[in-house]
Amino acid sequence: MTTSCLADTLEPKRANAPLFLGGVMQRTQVLIVGAGPTGLALAAQLNRFGVTARVIDKHAGVLEATKSAALHARTLEHLRTLGVADRVLAEGQRVDILQLRTGHRDRVAVDFRTLRDTAYPHMTDIPQARTEHILIDHLADAGIVVERNTACTRVEQNADAVTVTVTTPEGRTDTIEADWLIGCDGAHSTVREQLGIAFAGEAYADDWVLCDAVVDWPLPRNEMTFSADADGICGVFPLPGERRYRLAYTQNRAADGTLVEPSLADAQQALRRTAVTGTVRSVDEFWTFRLAHKQAVRYRSGRVFLAGDAAHVHTPFGGQGLNLGVGDAMNLGWKLASVVTGLSPRSLLDTYQPERHRIARAVVTFTHRGATAMLLRDDPRRHLRDAVMTLLQHTPLAQRGLARRFSQLGQSYRRTPHIPGRGSSLAAGDRLPDPLLFDGLTNRSVRLHDLLAPDACTLLLTTTADTDPLDASLAALCRRWHGALAGTVLTTRWGAAVRRGAADAVPAILDRGRQAARLYGPGTMAYLVRPDQHLAYVGRPDAARIEECLGSIHTAPALPFSGATAEKA
Incomplete structure (x- = not known):
């Protein structure tokens, strides 16, 4: 081998x-x-x-x-790319809030509705x-x-x-x-x-129980609750179907330390960790498992x-x-x-x-x-944990940061050697935002990700000026890499948009409402977008540098960029 x-x-x-x-x-x-x-x-x-x-x-x-x-926003974007997101959404239960509770009190509400640059500002439980x-x-x-x-x-x-x-x-x-x-x-x-x-890492001391159940539960159906007290953790996650929930809890132990066999009464006991009045009516089946944190x-x-x-x-x-x-x-x-x-x-x-x-x-x-913080139980550090969580609850910026982290929209490939460039608030390696735009040329709303090539890289040029950002060298670049590279212009100026038009080989999108504000900078900005919606290049529209980045992704065409092209856009 x-x-x-x-x-x-x-x-x-x-x-x-x-x-x-x-x-x-x-x-x-x-x-x-x-x-x-x-x-x-x-x-x-x-x-x-x-x-x-x-x-x-x-x-x-x-x-x-x-x-x-739980399917988070970034995964729903991936499923949209694959063509199955609508079916998942039709079957799933929308969840807007992840509520973290400790010591029988609400501490932090992670509200996914604060996500502004995705078609999915929520979780979907299915x-x-x-x-x-x-x-x-x-x-x-x-x-x-x-x-x-x-x-x-x-x-x-x-x-x-x-x-x-x-x-x-x-x-x-x-x-x-x-x-x-x-x-x-x-x-x-x-x-x-x-x-x-x-497979490096360790197993946790606690065993866990999972079950899907019918529960009389007073909290809103758009809320997932993750609670911890001195006895352990209990998560209550809404599922599709009337009064259907998933319960996930650390397994109870008897007085002698032995694990308690899961049962309806045991699940009800675990639910008390939330300090929310609820009743477990029935359970489909129990599953027990041991968790670990490991990575190859x-x-x-x-x-x-x-x-x-x-x-x-x-x-x-x-x-x-x-x-x-x-x-x-x-x-x-x-x-x-x-x-x-x-x-x-x-x-x-x-x-x-x-x-x-x-x-x-x-x-x-x-x-x-x-999980370690939630499982402090009687550890004196739990008071510090609760204080930190309360501070987070009253810090909108921190709450939005948590929403981006849980949603996985904030995952970036920055600092990897093959991805250079930075501009405005984005850097190469970041996921391209997906704001909802109103295109003034077609007079319809459109998501930015829907403007990208489905199976190739996209050169996205943004400008707030009246001049056409697609100069001769960039136009030649798009022609030379035809099939591997598509071009799109995003502009706030109607004159530049009309001159290029929506039917051009490199079409224009008129963003009069500046919904893509994060993508605009002083002058023209260039974004080389990979097929997974992550940025391979961010910066000034330098055709030679963009081609260098594109060449690390695709096999070079027969006639590479020479730096002396004078072709007309």
């Missing part, structure tokens, strides 16, 4: 071979192990760019177990199983079917391919050869173990990547887990598809580790500190 990172070599182009029919090795470009939300989102993202992945899973079907429920079913149906429409009862048992690789040994539903042992393998197979990842990648020391070994719970696990504080995994999938998906289809150099895949590992480390740390 080869586990060291391989040197960058020319990527061989292979088409998928016919499926294995006994005695012959199967062949595929991309194999995904694990059909949870991360693996399914990754397959959907690859499919958007024309790459069909095989998805295998050891389970017979979607696990209906009580798992994650059982993980339903999210998986929606993604599975979406993939099935594209002809991609999850291969069930198929377990990965061994992983080997060399410079050209990854060889995966699997057990089939019939109990046979087969072999699949893939150009690329992604382990999305959960906290006990076989792929990670086969690679010998350490690296996310890649040669041709194999880790994503989702295979790469990181943490507490359910703030409902971050599923969302973090989908973020991994969206980041890796467009990069891997671009490499597989020959549009990008293989070095693009080197950016996955520095970008996502740092993001996950921050989330693991944040959720660990949050």
Whole structure:
């Protein structure tokens, strides 16, 4: 088994071979192990760019177990990109507020309605199983079917391919050869173990109980409550359906220290930690589990990547887990598809580790500190915690910061070596804001993200001047990188907008209301937006620098920018 990172070599182009029919090795470009939300989102993202992945899973079907429920704003944006957000919203329960309570008192209300630059200023609670079913149906429409009862048992690789040994539903042992393998197979990842990648971190002392229940609950249905007292934590999360809630609580212990078997009475006892008068009427099923805060020391070994719970696990504080995994999938998906289809150099895949590992480390740390603070119980430091939380409640800026952090809209790839530039309030690596604009040319409202190229980079030029920001060198850049780069002009001046027009090859959007205020600066600003809506370049409209950044993403065209172009826009 080869586990060291391989040197960058020319990527061989292979088409998928016919499926294995006994005695012959199967062949595929991309194999995904694990059909949870991360693996399914990754397959959907690859499919958007024309790459069909095989998805295998050891389970017979979607696990209906009580798992994650909260989908945050950034994840809803990702699901919109994949084309399934509307269905999720139709089935889910909107949640506007995350209320943190300690010592039987409200401390901090994180209000997601303060989020101004997204189409989703809220959470959506929906059982993980339903999210998986929606993604599975979406993939099935594209002809991609999850291969069930198929377990990965061994992983080997060399410079050209990854060889995966699997057990089939019939109990046979087969072999699949893939150009690329992604382990999305959960906290006990076989792929990670086969690679010998350490999963650094520790388990928590408390055991937890999860259940979906019918509860008489007096608080508003748009509010998720996370409470802690001397006995532990109890979270109450509204689900779709009349009086349906998810309860998550630290498992009770008897006087002798032994764990109490979950029951209806036990759930009612845990609910008392909230000091809110509520009654648990019925429970579907109880699930107990042990939490940990761990992270794989690296996310890649040669041709194999880790994503989702295979790469990181943490507490359910703030409902971050599923969302973090989908973020991994969206980041890796467009990069891997671009490499597989020959549009990008293989070095693009080197950016996955520095970008996502740092993001996950921050989330693991944040959720660990949050859960630890909530579980102080009789620790004298709880008084300091309560004082800090009260201060946060009375500091609007801090509250908005918490909303951005929980929503994952604030996640940025700043400070990674391959992403330069800064301008106005944004820097390269940031997510492009998604304000609602009223376009004065078409006389309709539109989201900024909807103006981006769905499967390529976008050069977004913004200006408050009457002059056309698309000069000759930038126009030549867009023509030279046609197919890999689309252009859009955002202007507050009607004269500049009319001269370019909405039907131009590089169309203009007239933002008379300055809804995209964060994007304007002194003079023209240029933003190179990646397919995942993160910024690869921010700064003055320097065609040579923009092309340099674009060249780190895509294979260079036959005629690179010379710096002496005099073509007319």
